[in-house]
Amino acid sequence: MGADQPETVAAIVAAHRAGKITPAETIARTYRRIRDHNDPAMFISLREEKDAIAEAEKLAAQQDAAALPLYGVPVAVKDNIDALGFPTTAACPAFSYTPTHDSTAVARLRAAGAIIIGKTNLDQFATGLVGVRSPYGIPRNAIREDLIPGGSSSGSATAVAAGLVPLSLGTDTAGSGRVPAMLNNIVGLKPSLGMISTAGLVPACRTLDCISVFALTVDDAALALSVMAGPDQADPFSRDRPLQPITPFPANIRLGVPRNGQLIFFGDKKAEAAYGEALKRWTSLGAQLVEFDLEPFYETARLLYEGPWVAERYLVIRNLLASAPDSIHAVTREITAAGARLTAAETFSALYRLQGLRKIAERTFANIDALVLPTAPTVYTTAQVLANPIELNSRLGTYTNFVNLLDLCGLAVPAAMRSDGIPFGITLLAPAGRDAMLASIGRAFHADTKLTLGAKGIAQPPLASLPPNSADEIPIAVVGAHLSGMVLNHELKTLNARLVEATKTAADYKLYALQTTPPKPGLLRVAAGQGAAIELEIWSLSASAFGKFVNAIPPPMAIGTIRLADGRGVKGFLVEPEALGGARDITAYGGWRKYMAGG
Known part of the structure; x- marks a missing residue:
């Protein structure tokens, strides 16, 4: 990748509009990079190059196409989200079906000028944070090949980090849009629940699922969110939550940090030190750090897999469990089968406790604008996870599992590159509807790190200027x-x-x-x-x-x-x-x- 080549969504769109490169040339470049990268486990299905180029040429010939916000941008889609022209497998060949139309999210991306080039690998049925639970193989971590890629959105995250596409869709029920972002040094945006329609998404936990975004910059991720956000009659969980304007770094921002002794790093001193440095960076940017009690959030996280929500995962594949259990990944099968044993009484008991925990979270945010937490407490190699698949996967969800249960929005941002070559990231969390505020502060933090983008050593572009106040x-x-x-x-x-x-x-x-x-x-x-x-x-x-x-x-x-x-x-x-x-x-x-x- 040459320094003069546009790599971010913003740069690619600007180059297309200026006539410096055509959408067809950008698509051809994407396919060359896919061939050069040579990771057969990244994509489950890939569109024919000539068809994608033909679509790019057709798009460029349309009147006013250059005004589209994603004009000619190549996009990869996690293979539990329907996209016309591709089978949807959820990384389970026995489950595969051919959709008759796009998911709402994909349809909105296409309408904005994006070109879908393929469907990416994932932890089967989006059950996992590790990226190693797929019969289609294990995508290579873009930063260090011995590390897990992170899941469940493994292929989508590695495709962006490796520079193959500047934008991809993942999903996030328990952290699948955030953990792989940290492990691959990219941005992972988990929007407020209902902000992006989940019509056309294979459910994991239908009440908690959301479609997420991977990008090289916060601005690119926010742009994609703005394109996809909006109510959808096809999704009963959809909400009317348009993205508010991104603003300059707000004055007197108050960020919550856990009380002394509450953070967990599982002995990873480098991760602990990187988090401490990230907090110093926030202070230097002008944020005020405010201690809060993290324990109720930990308790909420335990509800996700120890409570009745695992029954939602069971509902998705119960027929397959009954008819062809061997077609399901052994670890996925073990986790999901437990959902069949839960009772209605246990479900209501958990719902009552969750409501109490939500009230505690509301009181926490009464005095805090956002939480700033490690995206994950540590990282593991593929060999370590294969040897201890359930426990290590659970550890990675320490700071992610509670988020959708509490109806929070989240933004995972790179924070540091450790001395051992392992990326570290932080996640900003806030009550639903504050997505724009997270983007406003997250973009400033990411720029201040001066980290390169993804795995290819590309320098961050200067932050786009913002008006001091919207005319609206x-x-x-x-x-x-x-x-x-x-x-x-x-x-x-x-x-x-x-x-x-x-x-x-x-x-x-x-x-x-x-x-x-x-x-x-x-x-x-x-x-x-x-x-x-x-x-x-x-x-x-x-x-x-x-x-x-x-x-x-x-x-x-x-x-x-x-x-x-x-x-x-x-x-x-x-x-x-x-x-x-x-x-x-x-x-x-x-x-x-x-x-x-x-x-």
């Missing part, structure tokens, strides 16, 4: 319960609001403690010089979210224009004067946060 966004000033870390801040975060700055009002305001539940202050404009400067935060919302937020504000609060210390005017919370009877004047504290701390 409206700022709002908050002075009390909606401040970051306060009891109602989650209402802003649910609407994908982002913190812009912390500042003060002009010295023309008084602050009162209202008699409300939960406790709130009231900000009142008074005559010039008769009040004080009150601390506040400015958050930014999309126009539609601003409308929803304002519409939900209960009396005696109102929205008016607040004058800031620097003379600017911004919409924000004010109180109706009639509501101040009996309210305590707390102006002297200078702000709600100081009053709550000492009032």
Whole structure:
């Protein structure tokens, strides 16, 4: 790969639009690289080169094709996702079928200008985090050949890391879109559940499955997500969750890190040290690190394979288990067969406990924007995993298994290349709907590492510039319960609001403690010089979210224009004067946060 050749999605699309290279030439280059790489275990089925080139030529001849966001980009698809023209095997020949149409995700990629070139290998039925449970062989780890490739999306991750395609689809039920990303030094994006339709996906756990994205950069992954996101009547689990705009690194971002002694690395000191260095990098970028209790998340993770969700895996292959059990990989068969023995009572018991754990997670995120965790605690060689397949696989899911059970979104980003040549990565996690926020901070972190992309030593391109604020966004000033870390801040975060700055009002305001539940202050404009400067935060919302937020504000609060210390005017919370009877004047504290701390 020459340094002048476009490698990322953004660079390839730009080169196509500029006429520096044609989509057909890019597709031909992909096939040359596949031949040169020579890994027969990476693809389960590969499209005929001449057919893919013909499609690229046809695309280029279409009027306005150059405006498509993925114009001429070659894409690989995990072989448990339907793509017209390819069999779907889920890495089990006895299960194979020929779909009559694309999955919704693939259809949206094609509509955006992508060209599907093949179906990639996986841990059979997407059961595994190791990438060694397939009758089609074990794809080579792109970084170090003795290491496992990671699963279940092994072929998709290695295809991107090896530079064969700049974009691929995986799936992620328990970490399959994140663990292989770390092991191959690439980005793995696990979107919020329901954001990408799963119509046309062979289920693993239908209530938890999501289609994931592998790319060389966060921006490329986010672009693919934006193309595929959207509701789909064909998927009853689909949700209307469009990707919000990517923003510059937000001010005062608060990242959760586990309490001292809670992290597990299984004796891997190099991984532990790499995580420590990653936290230092976050601090240098301006993030505030906040400790949280990881134990409830560990408990949630144990529910995934020790609880009733394994029955969902059993439902997918129960007929095959009954008719041709030997056609199923021995380890997959052992794990899945346990699902037949679970009772309805056990299922409801686990659901009740999960609901309690979800409430604990909600409280955790009330004071934290995102968690930053190791993507996996350690790595293993193929020989080690083949000798101890279930235990070592389980270890790799230490920081991934709980994510979909708690309805979180995730972004796995490369963090370091260890001295032993093994990649280390971190994963950002946040409540559903905050995918754009994770991308906004993850792209800055990845760029700051200055790591090369994938396995080929390609330098990262400069980060694309972003507008300081979207034209569709409206700022709002908050002075009390909606401040970051306060009891109602989650209402802003649910609407994908982002913190812009912390500042003060002009010295023309008084602050009162209202008699409300939960406790709130009231900000009142008074005559010039008769009040004080009150601390506040400015958050930014999309126009539609601003409308929803304002519409939900209960009396005696109102929205008016607040004058800031620097003379600017911004919409924000004010109180109706009639509501101040009996309210305590707390102006002297200078702000709600100081009053709550000492009032």
